[in-house]
Amino acid sequence: MCASLALLFCQAVRRAPSAKPQRECAQLLKTEDRRWTFMGVEGMPTRNNLAERCLRRSVIWSKMCFGTDSEAGSRFVSRILSVVTTLRM
Numbered sequence: 001m002c003a004s005l006a007l008l009f010c011q012a013v014r015r016a017p018s019a020k021p022q023r024e025c026a027q028l029l030k031t032e033d034r035r036w037t038f039m040g041v042e043g044m045p046t047r048n049n050l051a052e053r054c055l056r057r058s059v060i061w062s063k064m065c066f067g068t069d070s071e072a073g074s075r076f077v078s079r080i081l082s083v084v085t086t087l088r089m
């Protein structure tokens with residue numbers, strides 16, 4: 001976000017009726033430089049397709065199997081899916 005746009009955004013949020021948008025705006029401004037890293041680094045991907053592809057298998061599994069019934073089952077599935085995803089990379 002350019003500096004002038006960020007300033008306009010924060011001025012609008014300051015007029016918000018509750019404190020929550022003000023806190024969220026302050027948090028956004030604290031991390032603004034990190035959110036735009038991809039703009040200044042050559043070769044940095046602008047999309048998170050790799051991350052989404054890594055999550056895809058676990059999302060499909062949870063929709064087909066309706067999750068797990070226990071904490072231990074959830075840990076097991078998490079670990080197995082992590083191993084499978086890592087091996088596929």
